[in-house]
Amino acid sequence: MEKSPDLEHPIKAYGYAARDTSGTLSPLTFSRRTTRDKDVRFRVLYCGICHTDIHFVKDELGMSSYPFIPGHEIVGVVTEVGREVEKIKIGDKVGVGFLVGSCNLCEMCANENEQYCAKLVMTSGSPNFDGTYTYGGYSDHMVCEEHFVLRWPDNLPLDSGAPLLCAGITSYAPLKKFGLDKPGMKVGVVGLGGVGHVAVKMAKAFGLEVTVFSTSPAKKQEALEVLKADNFINSRDEEQMQVVMDTLDGVIDTVSVNHAITPLLNVLKPNGKLIVVGLPEKSFEVSAAPLVSGGKIVAGSMIGGLKDTQEMLDFAAKHGVTADIEIIPIDYVNTAMDRILKSDVRYRFVIDVANSLSASLSS
Numbered sequence: 143m144e145k146s147p148d149l150e151h152p153i154k155a156y157g158y159a160a161r162d163t164s165g166t167l168s169p170l171t172f173s174r175r176t177t178r179d180k181d182v183r184f185r186v187l188y189c190g191i192c193h194t195d196i197h198f199v200k201d202e203l204g205m206s207s208y209p210f211i212p213g214h215e216i217v218g219v220v221t222e223v224g225r226e227v228e229k230i231k232i233g234d235k236v237g238v239g240f241l242v243g244s245c246n247l248c249e250m251c252a253n254e255n256e257q258y259c260a261k262l263v264m265t266s267g268s269p270n271f272d273g274t275y276t277y278g279g280y281s282d283h284m285v286c287e288e289h290f291v292l293r294w295p296d297n298l299p300l301d302s303g304a305p306l307l308c309a310g311i312t313s314y315a316p317l318k319k320f321g322l323d324k325p326g327m328k329v330g331v332v333g334l335g336g337v338g339h340v341a342v343k344m345a346k347a348f349g350l351e352v353t354v355f356s357t358s359p360a361k362k363q364e365a366l367e368v369l370k371a372d373n374f375i376n377s378r379d380e381e382q383m384q385v386v387m388d389t390l391d392g393v394i395d396t397v398s399v400n401h402a403i404t405p406l407l408n409v410l411k412p413n414g415k416l417i418v419v420g421l422p423e424k425s426f427e428v429s430a431a432p433l434v435s436g437g438k439i440v441a442g443s444m445i446g447g448l449k450d451t452q453e454m455l456d457f458a459a460k461h462g463v464t465a466d467i468e469i470i471p472i473d474y475v476n477t478a479m480d481r482i483l484k485s486d487v488r489y490r491f492v493i494d495v496a497n498s499l500s501a502s503l504s505s
């Protein structure tokens with residue numbers, strides 16, 4: 143007979159959960175599974191707040207289950223490993239990103255593109271293979287299979303490195319996959335939020351010439367002086383857009399609000415590639431002319447597989463790429479989410495889980 147989820151998951155855990163679509167998180171006691179043979183168990187130290195967390199908290203994608211514990215930019219220290227774990231030992235620093243399971247049988251899994259597996263298990267609010275739902279990193283500890291656990295490079299900061307597990311791989315993977323990683327290439331980054339600001343740093347680390355496109359001219363100084371972009375274009379200014387017509391090898395579009403993409407196709411050279419990584423609600427309108435006459439490509443990309451994510455962390459450590467963050471205690475999470483919706487953060491909130499969760503529960 144199958145065991146009930148409670149018997150399968152007897153280890154007490156604490157976290158911050160949404161109970162309904164109101165979007166408010168509060169403390170929750172729940173349970174996690176015992177450490178299986180291939181499992182790694184770790185204490186959560188830091189967890190980034192990604193905009194996607196808010197979509198799920200409020201069930202804006204129509205696929206949430208409650209209670210919902212967000213968090214897929216998780217960094218921690220290993221406390222227990224199963225008998226068959228090979229590469230990770232107790233005391234190691236590790237990370238977990240957007241996925242904690244996949245079928246391991248399909249073509250996508252075989253090609254290390256686990257993120258596109260039809261049976262993908264997301265780190266938060268996803269049905270797991272044992273019938274229970276997954277809970278994310280706004281919690282005291284995590285347990286998942288070794289295959290989905292990233293080794294944390296020694297010289298990569300734990301706090302400002304955490305957002306790389308989503309924002310970092312979201313920009314690194316398409317730059318590599320679409321061949322936009324050769325020094326001297328000219329690449330545009332559209333939108334300067336959580337993903338966009340890391341995309342600029344990744345592109346610079348590859349040795350690319352980076353042009354930032356933003357609708358907020360106020361971000362120009364920051365883009366050029368702090369993030370070290372080479373050019374800044376106010377995408378609402380037709381004259382400025384005209385100057386960069388037909389000049390770029392690729393564009394990474396990180397914007398998740400509705401916007402037109404034809405102007406972005408126009409700034410590409412012939413054979414240029416527009417890679418969409420944001421998720422606007424409305425469909426894009428694309429006219430055939432710039433695609434056909436310029437041999438241009440519109441493509442999409444979602445995070446990355448585990449091999450690419452490990453490679454990205456090692457690359458970030460080598461080149462000093464981290465996110466710009468504001469560290470917060472976990473009981474600030476509701477305020478932080480409100481501020482994200484107002485674009486009032488530079489550029490990522492990271493929860494100091496280890497130092498604030500237990501204090502928050504006992505107060």
Ligand SMILES: [Zn+2]
Pocket residue numbers: 192193194195214308309
């Ligand atoms: Zn994310």
Ligand SMILES: [Zn+2]
Pocket residue numbers: 244245246247248249250251259260261
């Ligand atoms: Zn699969």
